[in-house]
Amino acid sequence: GAVVSQHPSRVICKSGTSVKIECRSLDFQATTMFWYRQFPKQSLMLMATSNEGSKATYEQGVEKDKFLINHASLTLSTLTVTSAHPEDSSFYICSVGAGGLDTQYFGPGTRLTVL
Amino acid sequence: AQSVAQPEDQVNVAEGNPLTVKCTYSVSGNPYLFWYVQYPNRGLQFLLKYITGDNLVKGSYGFEAEFNKSQTSFHLKKPSALVSDSALYFCAVSSPYDYKLSFGAGTTVTVRA
Numbered sequence: 001g002a003v004v005s006q007h008p009s010r011v012i013c014k015s016g017t018s019v020k021i022e023c024r025s026l027d028f029q030a031t032t033m034f035w036y037r038q039f040p041k042q043s044l045m046l047m048a049t050s051n052e053g054s055k056a057t058y059e060q061g062v063e064k065d066k067f068l069i070n071h072a073s074l075t076l077s078t079l080t081v082t083s084a085h086p087e088d089s090s091f092y093i094c095s096v097g098a099g100g101l102d103t104q105y106f107g108p109g110t111r112l113t114v115l
Numbered sequence: 116a117q118s119v120a121q122p123e124d125q126v127n128v129a130e131g132n133p134l135t136v137k138c139t140y141s142v143s144g145n146p147y148l149f150w151y152v153q154y155p156n157r158g159l160q161f162l163l164k165y166i167t168g169d170n171l172v173k174g175s176y177g178f179e180a181e182f183n184k185s186q187t188s189f190h191l192k193k194p195s196a197l198v199s200d201s202a203l204y205f206c207a208v209s210s211p212y213d214y215k216l217s218f219g220a221g222t223t224v225t226v227r228a
Binding site: 001004006032034042043044046049091093095097102103104105106107108109111 | 149156160161164205209216221
């Protein structure tokens with residue numbers, strides 16, 4: 001399957017600052033990537049679908065101006081959490097749609113803590 | 116709308132015993148079904164999938180799952196569990212229309228030595 005990396009693995013920031021999380025597909029050219037959010041001891045919730053060279057598609061209830069997604073190349077998608085608040089603290093995981101998109105391969109996740 | 120139910124929050128088994136993690140789904144049309152495993156503070160690892168074909172699917176680390184259309188189930192099984200199988204397991208479903216994954220709540224598996 002595809003190998004996916006995320007950077008950073010952990011980040012702590014102050015309330016009101018912005019944080020950028022990178023998702024890289026290391027061995028596969030990904031036209032589509034997905035961003036998920038996972039709260040402690042809960043399941044993954046899809047936030048948005050990131051499409052290379054075009055605007056991301058956000059799920060209902062996800063603020064697109066708060067969670068900015070850029071998919072500038074076939075190997076990199078970024079998620080920027082703008083004006084972060086403590087309630088944005090979560091585990092953010094990206095995935096790459098590979099094998100005709102029917103299978104997603106996940107990155108190791110980024111733990112965001114907003115103080 | 117599509118959804119997945121994992122009725123058990125936790126499954127506890129002794130090492131060497133069979134392991135079963137249950138999953139039922141709801142989706143319009145033919146389902147794409149997946150099992151993923153997550154270790155603490157890590158992303159998800161792909162175990163296996165059912166798209167079409169044989170109802171019994173074999174995956175990584177000795178796991179298998181059986182697609183049952185009449186019962187809308189896709190239970191994960193392993194004949195002989197290992198302590199290292201202790202982790203959080205997610206069942207997920209998508210459709211061929213948009214490939215968006217919907218996850219179950221997850222089942223924590225604990226295998227005791």
